[in-house]
Amino acid sequence: MHRFWDKRYQKEGVYGKAPSPFWVRELERVAPSPAGNRLLLPCEGEGRNAVWAARNGWTVDAFDGSSVAMKTCKRWAAEAGVEVRTHHADAFEFEGDVDGYDVVGLFYAHMPPHLRLPFHELAIGWLRPGGRVILEGFEPRQLGLPSGGPKAEAMLFTTAMLSEDFTELEILKNETTSVVLDEGPYHQGPAHIIQFIAEKSA
Numbered sequence: 001m002h003r004f005w006d007k008r009y010q011k012e013g014v015y016g017k018a019p020s021p022f023w024v025r026e027l028e029r030v031a032p033s034p035a036g037n038r039l040l041l042p043c044e045g046e047g048r049n050a051v052w053a054a055r056n057g058w059t060v061d062a063f064d065g066s067s068v069a070m071k072t073c074k075r076w077a078a079e080a081g082v083e084v085r086t087h088h089a090d091a092f093e094f095e096g097d098v099d100g101y102d103v104v105g106l107f108y109a110h111m112p113p114h115l116r117l118p119f120h121e122l123a124i125g126w127l128r129p130g131g132r133v134i135l136e137g138f139e140p141r142q143l144g145l146p147s148g149g150p151k152a153e154a155m156l157f158t159t160a161m162l163s164e165d166f167t168e169l170e171i172l173k174n175e176t177t178s179v180v181l182d183e184g185p186y187h188q189g190p191a192h193i194i195q196f197i198a199e200k201s202a
């Protein structure tokens, strides 16, 4: 699996270099403060969202199973003059900061069906009390569109599925939306996505 991704990341900028507009909008609402500035990006790829967060005052950890992507992420951060703590790790081996994170950003982190719930449970565990998950990914109407995402329906997100997976959090947003993606060659064109935010009780 990680070999598939290493191959994809041989070319740089496969999901673009600019952050997701949803990430920018939502992170600006929860600006970093001395009490809350720690952020984790699992399955972060080349670091488009990580570098933007670091440039905006967050202390950022990012991991990905692709060593090629993590090298690019490190370099993009250095070129931007910021630090992103990169970890070449599988989601099920990554340990993270023991104090937890104020924000966990899950962007297009689609897992095979048997791993999705365990992965989301890990994400809940990485949050500190009061922290929030910000998630964006494809929903089933995306199937058949050439603008990105897994080609198997079982790997896509529904609002009902996310409500169940994150039931122990307070769900603040859980909506499907149609957008036109312009995020590198692999996220390009009209697309159907879910945007989701949930908060762990303090």
Ligand SMILES: C[S@@+](CC[C@H](N)C(=O)[O-])C[C@H]1O[C@@H](n2cnc3c(N)ncnc32)[C@H](O)[C@@H]1O
Residues within 6 Å of the ligand: 002, 005, 015, 042, 043, 044, 045, 046, 047, 048, 063, 064, 065, 066, 069, 089, 090, 091, 092, 106, 107, 108, 109, 110
């Ligand atoms: C579609 S890409 C999204 C990358 C990035 N989040 C973004 O939005 O630009 C999915 C990423 O998940 C990573 N990934 C998939 N399964 C993983 C796993 N079990 N552990 C760590 N990373 C994984 C892949 O290496 C790939 O970089």
